[in-house]
Amino acid sequence: MKIPVIGRRDDTADTPDHPATDPIEELRAQLRRVCGGRLRTLDAEREHLDARRRGEAARMRRVGE
Numbered sequence: 001m002k003i004p005v006i007g008r009r010d011d012t013a014d015t016p017d018h019p020a021t022d023p024i025e026e027l028r029a030q031l032r033r034v035c036g037g038r039l040r041t042l043d044a045e046r047e048h049l050d051a052r053r054r055g056e057a058a059r060m061r062r063v064g065e
Contacts, residue, residue, distance in 0.1 A: 040048065
């Protein structure tokens, strides 16, 4: 598998098999592959972790009752 270099276009970049893409979108696609498809903004990640902490705290309170 050929991994494109961000910011550099080769001669196959505009063929139907390899459409030209925005360098930012290429980077996001690479990150999705590395992260298993989970790509969140920092704000979304913070909200996710906060909700998880709240859920764990509520669960611990229920167990302690």
